Amino acid sequence: MKRLVQRWLLGLLSLSLCFVTSGCWSAYEIQQVDYAKAIGIDYKDGMYHMYVQSMDFASVAKSDNSTKTAEAPPVWVGHASGRTLNLAVNELFRSSQLHIAWGHVTAIVMAENVLTSKHITEVFDMLGRFPESRYTTWVYGTRDPLENILSATSIYNMSPLDSILHNPLPSFLEESLFPPVLSFKLIATHNDASTTTYLPCITLNKEHWSQNKKNYELFMIDGAFFERTGDKFEYLPHSTIPGFHWLLKDMRRAPLIIENEGTIYGALSVGLPNVKIVPVIRGNEVYFNIDAKYLTALYEYITPVSYDEMVQFSEKTLREQILQTYREGLKRGVDVYGLQEKVYRKNPSLWRKLSNNGSKMILTEDSIQELDIHITIPYTGKFRRKV
Secondary structure, eight states: OHHHHHHHHHHHHHHHHHHHHSSOTTOOOGGGEEEEEEEEEEEETTEEEEEEEEEOHHHHHHTTTTOOOSSOOOOEEEEEEESSHHHHHHHHHTTOSSEEEOTTOOEEEEEGGGOBHHHHHHHHHHHHHSTTOOSOOEEEEESSOHHHHHHOOOGGGOOTTSSTTTOOHHHHHHSOSSOOEEHHHHHHHHTOTTSOOEEEEEEEEOSSOEETTEEOOEEEEEEEEEEOSSSBEEEEOGGGOTTGGGGOTTOOEEEEEEEETTEEEEEEEEEEEEEEEEEEEETTEEEEEEEEEEEEEEEEEOSOOOHHHHHHHHHHHHHHHHHHHHHHHHHTTOOTTOHHHHHHHHOHHHHHHHHTTTTSOOOOTTOEEEEEEEEEEEEOTTSOOOO
16 A cells, blocks of 8 residues: 555655756747848947847748749848937837847948947946857948848848848958858957957948849948057048058958059959068167068950060069058058057057057057068960960
8 A cells, every 4th residue: 555655645745846847938839020130230439239130030031042032031120219229229128029139140230430449348238147148149330320231121022131241251252352251250359458449330222133124232342451559440441541451361362453554464363362561670660571472363454565564563563552552541540451469469568659559659650560472373274365
């Protein structure tokens, strides 16, 4: 009898445990979830403005096989404001009809007004504390209205995830002008006083593409924001810094016109850079020797010219673009190429002394002492070079 009672008690205990452990009480059905894919942040009149790009599960799933549909997938954009970023998010919760999942965010876009050291610190302090946030999201600055940026769709009615905003690498590999930035790298450079914080500027291009003779807005990276020696960021458009990408070690390919005295001879595709920047310290003065080697391909040959002249004209143009970009940065108080960090890595105490712990620029127009450019053209496409 006693053994029978023990069996009944054990059975009841097992049954009760089944009721407790059967099911995930905190889980949501996928059709009852808003998937936040991008965040926009602005600061106006003492208030943080939070924008959220949200998609349903069907739109997110389309990116796996790049499905094309007859209609563009719907994109919802939420907006709320608050005295702090967290209060803005909680204000958005008040009108949210579904649970918002933040673990799928792949892009953060910051308006020009929020690009100061103080605001960036506050933004990433809040995002870093949030358990669902990740440090592998793409980060951009913009001068366009955030609602326009987050409302844009992709080409061919594909998922909005198949765009530069959420996947910038394919575009960068085609033309490596402004490298994309992940949030962990932005935080690291911003927390290091010796480095220049860089942020690509995303915009909507309304001229390059059309659908049925109607202009179609698509994403494009046009210029970048650079942290000045101080507090704010400075926007530099591509037209003013044509040589920024030439000293990027991660550059894959970029076009270069073979030109001399107004005559265009052809165009090169420049890639595979081997860049060495060596700081030279003389007392309290710092100079830099830059040696850069490139392998190029000739994809356009308009006017016959000798190989030596082709190399000479190309190296001259490339050198001029690098110096033009460097000087434009100095005018705006920006160390575009991050040269001051080279001094810090070699002699930290001297860097602290000359820059007053990073509060002032140590560069001058004559800081680049030597700039040696070497171009090799081993590939001329399917045709031989005429001369």
